[in-house]
Amino acid sequence: MKVTERDIFNFVFYPQIVSEEIRSFLSSIENSSEAVIFYKELKSSLDMKATTTIKSKIAKKINLYKLSNVITLYPMHNPIKEKKHDYLVLAAASDNNIAPKMVTKTFVDDGKDYLIKILTYGNNTKVFVFSTHDEVIKDFDIIIEPQNLRFHLVDNTEPLKIDQAIEAKEVRIEF
Numbered sequence: 001m002k003v004t005e006r007d008i009f010n011f012v013f014y015p016q017i018v019s020e021e022i023r024s025f026l027s028s029i030e031n032s033s034e035a036v037i038f039y040k041e042l043k044s045s046l047d048m049k050a051t052t053t054i055k056s057k058i059a060k061k062i063n064l065y066k067l068s069n070v071i072t073l074y075p076m077h078n079p080i081k082e083k084k085h086d087y088l089v090l091a092a093a094s095d096n097n098i099a100p101k102m103v104t105k106t107f108v109d110d111g112k113d114y115l116i117k118i119l120t121y122g123n124n125t126k127v128f129v130f131s132t133h134d135e136v137i138k139d140f141d142i143i144i145e146p147q148n149l150r151f152h153l154v155d156n157t158e159p160l161k162i163d164q165a166i167e168a169k170e171v172r173i174e175f
Contacts, residue, residue: 001021001022001025003022003025003026005035007022007026008026008033008035008036008039009039011023011026011030011036011039012036012039012040012042012043013039013043049111069174069175070172070173070174070175071109071113071114071172071173071174072109072110072170072171072172073107073108073109073114073115073116073170073171073172073173074107074108074109074110074170075105075106075107075169075170076106076107076108077106100121100122100123101120101121101122102119102120102121103119103120104117104118104119104120105117105118105168106118107168107170107171109173112132113131113132113133114129114130114131114132114137114173115129115130115131115132116128116129116130116142116171116173117130118144118166118168118171120165120166120167122165123163123164123165124161124162124163124164124165125161125162125164125165125166126159126160126161126162127142127144127151127159127160127162128156128159129142129153129156129159129160129173130156131156136155136156136157137153137155137156137173138154138155138156139153139154139155139175140152140153140156140173140174140175141153141173141174142160142171142172142173142174143171143172143173143174144166144168144170144171145168145169145170145171145172146169146170147166147167147168149162149166
C-alpha cells in the first residue's frame with residue numbers, strides 16, 4: 001500500500017473520502033507521524049480567530065492584502081439618568097456654583113475585542129480606546145455617530161481629546 005501526501009491531507013481534513021485501509025493505517029501511526037501531526041496542527045490553527053495585530057502584520061508583509069476592517073461598537077449600558085435633588089432648591093438659587101456635568105458612556109463590539117470609553121465633562125470630551133487583548137492599536141480612525149465625526153489616531157496609548165461635548169449613540173473603528 002502506498003500512502004501519498006494527499007491521502008494524509010484527506011485523512012485529517014476529509015476522513016470520509018479516504019479508503020478504509022489507508023484510514024486504519026494512518027490511525028495507527030497518527031501520533032508518531034510528523035506529516036499527520038503537521039496537518040492536525042494546521043487544521044486547529046484554521047479554527048483560531050486572527051487578532052487585529054496579526055491581520056495588520058499580514059497586511060504589512062503582503063502588498064495585495066488590504067486591511068479594511070470596520071468594527072462597530074454599541075453602548076454597553078444606558079447612562080445613569082440625572083437624579084432629581086432630594087432637597088429644596090429655591091428660585092433665587094444660582095446655577096453659577098454648580099460644577100459642569102460629567103457624562104460617561106462605554107461602547108463594546110460584538111466580539112468584545114475592543115472597548116471605548118467616552119468621557120464628556122462640560123465642553124470637553126476624551127475618548128479612550130482599549131483592546132481587551134492588551135494590544136497597542138495603531139493607525140486607525142474613530143467615527144462617532146450620529147454626528148458622523150471622524151478622527152484619526154496614530155495609536156491608543158493616549159486618549160483622543162475633543163474641544164466640544166459629544167453625544168454618541170454608536171462608535172466605529174476603521175483600520
